[in-house]
Amino acid sequence: MSENYSRGSLNAISYLSYYFVGALVSTLGIVLGPLCAAFNKDPSFIGQVFTLMNIGMFVPIMLGGILMKKWGLQKPLVIAAALTILISALLFATPTLTMFSVAVAIIGACGGIFMTIGSYLVVRINPDEKSRSSSLIFTDFFFSLAGATLSFLLAWLFKMGASWIAMYGIMGGLGVLMLILTLRSRYPSTVAAEPEYQEASSNEPWGRSVWLLCGALFLFLLAEPIFTMWTPGYLQWRFQMLPEQAALYTTVYWVAKATGLFLNQFTVKWMKLRTFLLICTAVGLVAIALISNSANTTLILIACGAFGFFNSGLFSGLMSYGSLQVSRSSPTLISALLTCGTVGTLLFATVSSLVNSRYGLHGAVNASTCAYALLMVTLLAAIACSRAERLHQGEAVAV
Template identity: 30%
Template structure:
């Protein structure tokens, strides 16, 4: 019984993981709502460049967290992450300025990156059974999407009630406080034990990776590069190339995000019944076909239907890749999942630059062609990952 977590503790740790993803969505996706108030407050139309601090800080946090988890307890790291986020918001609330804004964005980026990486690692090591693990890893993404669905609306409401931008960021730290309470009352013994078992694998030793892991990592990179490029340029494509009005051009992405949220909510039912080695390639095929319909068929009714199906199937891929990567090693070290996360985060970070470069030199239509190309290469990599998988069979026998 010493090596088993009680059901209550397992539930608390799992809820902590969900809230970590919810917090990360809060601080990232509130950007659109606060951009205009920030521009007006500082009288600076180029305030959007300040949000680069969040992306860079998140990338750095994910880069170093694997090493930190080897040297420090997960409980301590979560507490420190909460302190960083809450303290920076408090300082900015007391003394709002461009300087403290940059500090705030850097700190919430660090906190969000730490939360997301630690939560992914925790989910992997809380659940041994592959189907239960996959279910929970994917379901964490539901909380990210859920945060993305409600936080912009919540922030917009606060703005209409004349709340300042720094007050909104302070309110968002309520989630961090909730995480702190859960962390204090949780037992992290088994997770720290996993860290101890993995110390000998602490470095990013790519030579220990099998071919499947390389395919998974690069598939994650290309998948997020493609998805974020598509969501960034799709509305402009529908308006400028297909000639749709503003309202119609907004509908496909709205339907897509709503369907993703629904798909992730239903993910526990899907992943309990269907193994990831089937979900990843088959769902990727459906997603790619729907994406082609969205881009190459100008009929709005077909596009909207394709956007719904696209969202329902597409939502499983990235989190599924994270989970499937952990199947390739027994007692996977902290650096494994954080490295796959790092590949995905790099794809996210490069999507804006890549899309802008292609658009500038080759045009908007080529941007959308490149999205299809990235999806196809990602699909090929996923198929290769499944074919060359070294998935541990023993973990399935360990139970929940």
Template identity: 55%
Template sequence: MEQAFNRQRINMISWLSYFFTGALVSTLGIVIGPVSQAFGKDPGFIGQMFTLMNIGLFLPIMVSGVLMRKFNPGKQLITGSAVSVLACIALFLMPTITMFGIGVFLIGASSGIMMSIGSYLVVRINEDPKKRSANLILTDFFFALAGVVLSLLLGYLFQHGASWLAMYGVMAVLSLAMIVLCVGQTFPSIPQAAQTTMATETEVTRWGMSVWVLCFALFAFLLAEPIFTMWLPSWLKSHFGMAADRAAFYITTYWTVKSIGLFVNQFTVRFVKLRTYLLLSAFVGLMCLAVAANSADPMLILVCAGFFGFCNSGLFSGIMSYGSLQVSNSPPTLTSALLTLGTLGTLIFSTLSSLVYSRYGLFWALNSATVAYVFLLLALIFAAVNSKAEALEQQPAR
């Protein structure tokens, strides 16, 4: 029998898990400058150091299906959050380049635990396809909200001489908040059918090509977006001579408009076909990204960054939802596969773009986001043409 659990508190845990990850990932473009200055290193080198954070983020997501079957989600969240708090304290006590690498790896691992469990919880407690899409978008709203809040806060603090450690003080506070939410909370159980190897293998063989193409689409999205937010401030400061707080305002605008779009689009997907929504958003988003990364007009870049944020607002959660709808009674392994393969983009974005920066310069580091977004649009077109979701929706419930 399913244990009773507090849905509102489960939702809050999911929202905080995405807020935490958003705070960690969306602010790299703002943090990279102060960290580079503190350690006397090139931004390209620090960008590659952040790969350790991305590896830490990726590893728990990769094994999340196994972890959730063996360990209580609440215990995982509390343990990961405690490790994050200790890592932040260690950074304050020993602010060296070595401890920085270890610290961001451990904080990234905590983020990976939060994001994988947060994503599954939303899918688990929302069986209706439209409600699932809407709630995934609402959860993703908190990822964008973190980008708004932290971009404003850190841009102001760094402009007024704050240490890079301010960022990790914030992460420690968020980790403590997660511990408080999880203590005493009952979590939904994992369905028994998902725990047998034979059943899992059967499910995997029936997923179809569209699922794997949507995994690639998530990969391309999670490659393009963080590259854009990571290198745009550096491009604005270098090419237009902007102050740090003004360059940070462009990223704040991106996340502000994205958060507005996420709030609006949780209702949009209830009335517009998800396939149409994804294709239109990706097409317009590509146009905005291309202009923002190549324009010589700062005001036009700001406008396009905002529109790009709106177009991106429902893509991550929309692709997650569309992937889960390719299979009837979507299993946890499908959510885990989408998130794992998609997060490969998060894993490599800083390394890949930093290598491009070192070899070809800042312009192409930024435009590697445009290239990735082209692949995202192509993948969505292919998946839409070969989708099973619409046919499954027409089938009568058994």
């Protein structure tokens, strides 16, 4: 198989892809207030509008395999980057609610393309299982880095009087960076790559553990964005905080998560992956329960840091554990795990907005606690019927 591709540039594309999607998802709670004020709508209504972004993101993730097979890797990336730049410019020219709704749907679709191809590239250029967990976790670090940096930046910009459009100016800038990177990179052939995986894995059944881990990814990607979207408003409502004070709590979360992701790429090399997942989920469940129900703001701040740190490796860890349930993981399996997980991202705004309209902000934040509790149950069931330990017991990777 030819290795004539620019590994450094492809890694950079993967990192920027996750940073782009992290910028979209992690800042919803920060930009929600300015949007409500600008359009004179309540948070539940704007939360429903963000469902358009999630639908846009989900469609290319679901169809990612077809897109890559038909058009390769470069063309979808170039189209998505160019569309991001164009839509951001149009939003600046026509900042209406209708244009905003169209823009978030299209930018969400561009984010879906970036995340699908970015995830595939990580698997494609890291074929051995030992390095895959570490590489996926380090790539996911950039998702959290977006939350850590942009939560702070947007809170400062809004405090200085900036409009909500500043957020989409940032997205346009990321689109420019992506366009430059994608045009100057060399890519591996997706056609050439498939038989290598398919020969070993096309006839191998995935087993119940894969589908349970798909469910775990769904619950994780349902719980986390609910937390980031509603926590700032909940803290302002319950403790009469200023917006910039409430933003500090989510900033602490994202900084702790980015720190955890940077460190956990090494942790998973010496700790069994199932043990790592169980510890992270257990601590995360306790932390989110405290955030949602404690009356002590100092304890909530500490819990936000703990939640971020121990939550950090779950997405990539679950993806990696799912890929280890077969003797040789394929792009199809990675795509299935990612697609099932992304359904959580697709539904979180709708589900949490409905909970908010019925039970208020306290109920909306606790929806994240409920999803996390179900995640723990699902993970325990997946470990109980896991085949990874038997399939990979002779390899260096610890599962």
